[in-house]
Amino acid sequence: MDSAASHDLEKPLLVDDLPVLKRRSHARDVHILSCAFLLIFLAFGATQNLESTLITEKNLGTTSLGILYLSFAFFSLVASSVVRALGSKNSLILGTTGYWLFIAAHLKPTWCIMVPVSLYLGFASAIIWVEQGTYLTAAARSHARDNGLHEGTIIGNFNGEFWGMFACRQFVGNLLPLVLLRGGTEGNQSDTTLLFTVFLCSMTLGTILMCFLNKRDDEEEKDPHNAESLSLYASLSSLSKSIVAPMFDVRMVLIIPLMAYTGLQQAFVWAEFTKYIVSPMLGVSGVGGAMAVYGAFDAACSLTAGRLTSGLKSITLIVSGGAFVQAVIFLWLLLCYSPSTGILGTINLLIMAALLGIGDGVFNTQLSALIGIFFKDDTEGAFAQLKVWQCSAVALIFFISPYISLQAMLVLMLSAICLSYAAFVYLSQQGEKALSLQVQVQVQAQVRDVCT
DSSP states (O other): OOHHHHHHHHSOOOGGGSOOOOOOOOHHHHHHHHHHHHHHHHHHHHHHHHHHHHOOGGGHHHHHHHHHHHHHHHHHHHHHHHHHHHOHHHHHHHHHHHHHHHHHHTTSOOHHHHHHHHHHHHHHHHHHHHHHHHHHHHHHHHHHHHHTOOHHHHHHHHHHHHHHHHHHHHHHHHHHHHHHOOSTTTOOHHHHHHHHHHHHHHHHHHHHHHTTSOOOOOGGGGOTTOGGGGSHHHHHHHHHHHHTGGGGOHHHHHHHHHHHHHHHHHHIIIIIIIIIIIHHHHHHHHHHHHHHHHHHHHHHHHHHHHHHOOSHHHHHHHHHHHHHHHHHHHHIIIIIOOOOOHHHHHHHHHHHHHHHHHHHHHHHHHHHHHHHHHOSTTHHHHHHHHHHHHHHHHHHHHHHGGGSOHHHHHHHHHHHHHHHHHHHHHHHHHHHHHHHHHHHHHHHHHHHHHHO
């Protein structure tokens, strides 16, 4: 051994010489994504709440929303393939264009304008929402891996932050109609023009904010040697895998009823609750106030539920609470509720809005966390399935809303919540057993590695 090598061996090992594990926080992207969605959807959410009461000519408002969500459901079938081709950041930015055009169309809403814009917004919505779920889950997994944290907990925390901020759209967005629409139950043209102009400014800021996100594309998809990924056959194969393959997974079959119910309960609030419960008592401007309460409790519950999420057991308990709260509201409206004027009637209405918001906050955070836990191998395909079933349910409500009574709609909602909750409970029981078995196998493998 030469003298230099001997000197290196004799030199004491210092702490600075040890490799340092670099920790990287991915929370920045979650903050940006959450704020961008808030700015974009505070405008769209408030507009959607007013659609059935503000644009009443031949049911143009509800029909355009039905077309939108039917288009959303259809394009969700191909959204995962489009997202892979465009990349994460480009998909999110492209998705914002449909919402901007939809709000702009409300400056002069006609059938010739609203129908094609609604169709395009369905496409844009499918792109942005499939990528949102994939992007958020990827950020959570990267953050957990780079910082040595529990993946399920980080997924719950990130989803809690996002859905909490997203739910704030109902509070912030609906305060604007409350302030700007001064024309009684119908509003007037100058007020609505001002309102939608403010909404367009908010959406523009949200789109600009999207540009500051980091890209999160799979490195394998960027491989220049993988030319086969660009072929038509590979694209069709990927599309078939995203649409057909999940349907053969028992977990997906059991979670589909809950996916559909989340769409049903949201559309019930947007179309039925605002039209038959809020508007007759408080007018169009009052819809903004009631939905602001809905959004405030939705946001608070989303943040709380996300922080409490640590695994499948916690998800089961939280979803059970949300299902119970919403079932109570449906039974109240069906069996006990009678409109009353004055302070008591307003308080009852706001309590219902708050409880419906709590249920929505629960379902949004927990369903996203559930998908992140169960479908790690094909997150994009799983979130595409979520949007297909969710938006099909929303479209159903908007199309049938003008033709059935409130009582019939409540019976439909109660039936849906019972079916979806029963399927979810069975899924959680089977999933807990599977996850426990998986942990045991991993521990046994680690023990064998140590022994050998």
